Amino acid sequence: MFESQRAYAFYSPTKVLSGNKALENLPVELDGMNAVKPLILTTPGLSARGMEKVMASAFGDSNLTIGVFAGVPPLPDLMLVRELYGFYRDNGYDAIIALGGGPVMDTAKALNIAVSGRPEDLEVLAAGKPLTKKLRPLAAIPNLDLSGCEMTRYASLGPLSLASPALIPDLMIIDPRTVPAEERKTMAATALMSMTQAVEACLHPGRNPLTDAYAYGAARFIMENILAVLRSPSDRKGRLALANAAFFAQTSFDNLAPGVVYELGIAISRSCQTKPGLIMGLLLPHFLLLEMRKETAAAKDLYLFIGGPEAFAGTAAEASSRKALDRIVEVLLELQSLVTDFPRSIRDLGINKEDLEGLVAQGSATGVRGEYDPQDIRNILEKAWETRF
Amino acid sequence: MDLPGYYEYYCGVKIIAGHDALEKIPGILQDLHARRPMIVTDKGVAGAGLVDIVLQAVKDELVIGAVADDVPPDSDLRVVNRLAALYREKDCDALIAVGGGSVMDTAKGINIVVSEGADDLMKFSGAGALKRPLKPLVAVPTTAGTGSEVTLVAVVKDHERHLKMAFVSYFLLPDVSILDSRMTLSLPAAITAATGMDAMTHAVEAYYGLSKNPLSDATALAAIRLISGNLVKVTRNPSDREARLAMANAATLAGMAFSNSMVGMVHTLGHATGSVCGVPHGVCMAILLPYGLEYNRHKREAVMGELLFPMGGSDVFAGTSKEHRTDRVIAYVRQMNQDLHDASGGRHARFFKEVLDRDGKPAVARERLPAIARTALGDGSIFYNPEELDYDDFLMVLEAAWEGIALDPGRIRT
Numbered sequence: 001m002f003e004s005q006r007a008y009a010f011y012s013p014t015k016v017l018s019g020n021k022a023l024e025n026l027p028v029e030l031d032g033m034n035a036v037k038p039l040i041l042t043t044p045g046l047s048a049r050g051m052e053k054v055m056a057s058a059f060g061d062s063n064l065t066i067g068v069f070a071g072v073p074p075l076p077d078l079m080l081v082r083e084l085y086g087f088y089r090d091n092g093y094d095a096i097i098a099l100g101g102g103p104v105m106d107t108a109k110a111l112n113i114a115v116s117g118r119p120e121d122l123e124v125l126a127a128g129k130p131l132t133k134k135l136r137p138l139a140a141i142p143n144l145d146l147s148g149c150e151m152t153r154y155a156s157l158g159p160l161s162l163a164s165p166a167l168i169p170d171l172m173i174i175d176p177r178t179v180p181a182e183e184r185k186t187m188a189a190t191a192l193m194s195m196t197q198a199v200e201a202c203l204h205p206g207r208n209p210l211t212d213a214y215a216y217g218a219a220r221f222i223m224e225n226i227l228a229v230l231r232s233p234s235d236r237k238g239r240l241a242l243a244n245a246a247f248f249a250q251t252s253f254d255n256l257a258p259g260v261v262y263e264l265g266i267a268i269s270r271s272c273q274t275k276p277g278l279i280m281g282l283l284l285p286h287f288l289l290l291e292m293r294k295e296t297a298a299a300k301d302l303y304l305f306i307g308g309p310e311a312f313a314g315t316a317a318e319a320s321s322r323k324a325l326d327r328i329v330e331v332l333l334e335l336q337s338l339v340t341d342f343p344r345s346i347r348d349l350g351i352n353k354e355d356l357e358g359l360v361a362q363g364s365a366t367g368v369r370g371e372y373d374p375q376d377i378r379n380i381l382e383k384a385w386e387t388r389f
Numbered sequence: 390m391d392l393p394g395y396y397e398y399y400c401g402v403k404i405i406a407g408h409d410a411l412e413k414i415p416g417i418l419q420d421l422h423a424r425r426p427m428i429v430t431d432k433g434v435a436g437a438g439l440v441d442i443v444l445q446a447v448k449d450e451l452v453i454g455a456v457a458d459d460v461p462p463d464s465d466l467r468v469v470n471r472l473a474a475l476y477r478e479k480d481c482d483a484l485i486a487v488g489g490g491s492v493m494d495t496a497k498g499i500n501i502v503v504s505e506g507a508d509d510l511m512k513f514s515g516a517g518a519l520k521r522p523l524k525p526l527v528a529v530p531t532t533a534g535t536g537s538e539v540t541l542v543a544v545v546k547d548h549e550r551h552l553k554m555a556f557v558s559y560f561l562l563p564d565v566s567i568l569d570s571r572m573t574l575s576l577p578a579a580i581t582a583a584t585g586m587d588a589m590t591h592a593v594e595a596y597y598g599l600s601k602n603p604l605s606d607a608t609a610l611a612a613i614r615l616i617s618g619n620l621v622k623v624t625r626n627p628s629d630r631e632a633r634l635a636m637a638n639a640a641t642l643a644g645m646a647f648s649n650s651m652v653g654m655v656h657t658l659g660h661a662t663g664s665v666c667g668v669p670h671g672v673c674m675a676i677l678l679p680y681g682l683e684y685n686r687h688k689r690e691a692v693m694g695e696l697l698f699p700m701g702g703s704d705v706f707a708g709t710s711k712e713h714r715t716d717r718v719i720a721y722v723r724q725m726n727q728d729l730h731d732a733s734g735g736r737h738a739r740f741f742k743e744v745l746d747r748d749g750k751p752a753v754a755r756e757r758l759p760a761i762a763r764t765a766l767g768d769g770s771i772f773y774n775p776e777e778l779d780y781d782d783f784l785m786v787l788e789a790a791w792e793g794i795a796l797d798p799g800r801i802r803t
Binding site: 019 | 390392393394395396397398400403404405406407408409410413420517520521559602603604606607608610611613615638639642649697698704706707709
């Protein structure tokens with residue numbers, strides 16, 4: 001662990017503020033970036049849960065003038081961003097606060113590109129040309145309903161796929177008031193997404209001491225808190241730990257190429273209405289079985305991430321990767337008992353056996369890592385289709 | 390892993406590491422929209438041929454505006470202003486700092502002057518005085534220890550006015566740090582050992598300090614693992630490139646850990662010993678680290694015990710019961726100093742009475758210990774130390790560290 005000697009680059013430009021009254025520090029942080037009039041983006045659902053009011057009270061006696069747009073839909077598009085561009089410009093906003101995950105963050109990143117230059121820059125970036133302008137300050141206030149890319153360089157907006165390190169938020173605020181309990185299924189999906197990102201970072205051939213450090217933090221927090229939070233969603237500290245874990249996992253993921261479980265999970269979720277995290281949870285054990293057979297040093301290290309130093313040190317090296325797999329399956333089974341209508345296999349998602357070949361092709365095409373041949377991917381998919389956990 | 394009630398963490402420095410990381414500099418500067426960097430370094434670094442390696446690595450793709458290779462070990466405002474003038478005269482638009490702490494501080498000072506058009510640097514001292522990004526700064530550390538390639542502090546002295554100006558700002562962080570094994574390959578054994586123990590101290594104090602957080606913990610653990618596996622090895626065999634790169638990584642990780650968690654009494658006493666007796670910082674850290682552990686253990690027993698895992702590895706950790714782990718951690722650090730002492734032909738000092746100055750005379754006379762203890766009282770780094778210390782406590786620790794004996798548990802506050 002932590003011993004990889006390959007050449008690498010690592011970048012994480014986000015300042016983290018996590019814990020009690022973290023929100024109250026946002027005005028000072030924005031001021032440090034010369035911003036005093038931020039626009040808050042959020043969804044109607046979060047707005048109805050009173051999240052804006054929490055923000056407003058936290059900013060009470062600061063000099064911030066805040067604007068709010070609480071109409072981010074589940075599938076934001078370019079038209080929305082153009083509309084918000086006008087709204088932002090007309091009102092003289094100077095920063096964006098994204099309150100919520102997934103579509104809110106996608107909208108915020110896209111809007112930031114537009115307002116820092118022109119809306120046309122979105123297409124320019126999507127076409128693969130780098131951004132030339134420095135972006136305006138962007139603060140993220142994530143909850144436990146996440147897509148897995150909030151704190152990364154990636155965003156998607158309708159058909160546009162955007163990727164630039166400049167899109168990574170400058171600030172991230174994790175405050176108990178803005179990380180409320182979500183439905184169990186939602187929190188399970190978010191945690192399994194983080195788990196997948198952390199596990200794939202640990203096993204990634206390009207891992208480095210920094211991705212290891214972040215993936216380790218993520219895996220430890222998830223394993224120590226996921227079941228406690230699902231059993232008792234009022235576990236405030238546990239929820240904050242899971243939100244922290246999501247950030248750590250995304251950061252390790254963002255500094256490596258996406259892994260095969262992640263890619264397959266995203267691809268499958270497009271054809272059914274199931275959150276990618278749940279699907280990744282179903283794929284992960286089969287992927288780990290495959291990795292175990294390779295007997296790499298990374299596969300042995302995985303149990304340190306999953307089980308922690310005490311359990312890892314007390315386990316013979318040759319049993320280590322098996323133990324990691326067992327622990328992950330245990331957690332998965334427990335989650336299935338805690339979450340109603342948690343799918344048991346990808347067959348349960350309405351995927352037909354004949355659809356698997358198409359996914360194999362997609363998985364191979366996205367195989368940035370290159371070491372998975374179609375047979376491996378077919379193997380993972382078939383097992384995840386046949387086996388009911 | 391523990392989640393504190395509140396924490397902050399930031400390290401926006403892009404890290405580029407490898408045996409040929411220097412070759413990435415032209416592309417990095419292009420991304421930062423810079424075309425004509427000035428290299429800031431010192432005679433020692435240039436004399437060791439390191440600037441030539443940098444120049445060779447970038448020559449086909451980059452025009453170097455100026456090479457300033459005369460930063461003195463005790464740099465000050467005059468040097469900063471002179472080099473800022475050179476930067477302007479040569480029409481430069483970025484800085485590459487190649488060196489250790491003094492070079493980094495000087496480059497950060499120059500950056501304030503040339504970015505802000507400042508004629509009085511004093512206006513920008515203290516926290517929060519800088520309001521906007523400075524010119525691109527690329528850090529190329531040539532020791533593996535200080536972590537200054539990822540810290541947001543710069544200290545510039547004004548010898549004429551007898552002032553020491555401290556600048557603290559995220560804008561002082563380098564944009565990019567380059568960790569290249571070639572930059573430390575020629576470092577002598579004793580300096581390798583002392584600077585490596587500086588990094589070890591950053592990580593250990595960050596881990597058991599009161600202001601720790603999950604990211605300082607994870608980076609500290611990674612740093613300690615790398616140092617434990619590589620420092621003695623590279624001190625024995627200085628041309629081990631893999632171990633050099635591992636130590637460069639470790640120093641940066643440890644820098645991230647302590648700059649987001651803070652250090653404690655080992656640094657407090659180290660600063661004081663450095664200022665009273667002129668002992669190099671890393672030497673002080675190596676000698677004092679076991680005492681920081683001993684003095685604070687009653688407050689942080691469990692947390693310190695966790696360090697046995699990255700230090701000793703799985704078998705030692707699993708084979709040691711919880712109540713004995715901190716003993717093993719302290720013994721491990723002492724053994725490391727002993728091994729470094731042996732590997733450096735006796736040049737790595739284990740206790741203060743062994744430290745020699747440039748003329749080979751003892752650098753820390755026993756009668757100076759009270760003066761060191763008094764100086765330590767004024768140092769802010771004690772704030773996050775788990776247990777409190779007054780003058781008598783400082784002196785007790787110094788006396789033990791001078792002699793090289795363990796602290797008497799009966800004399801530690803509880």
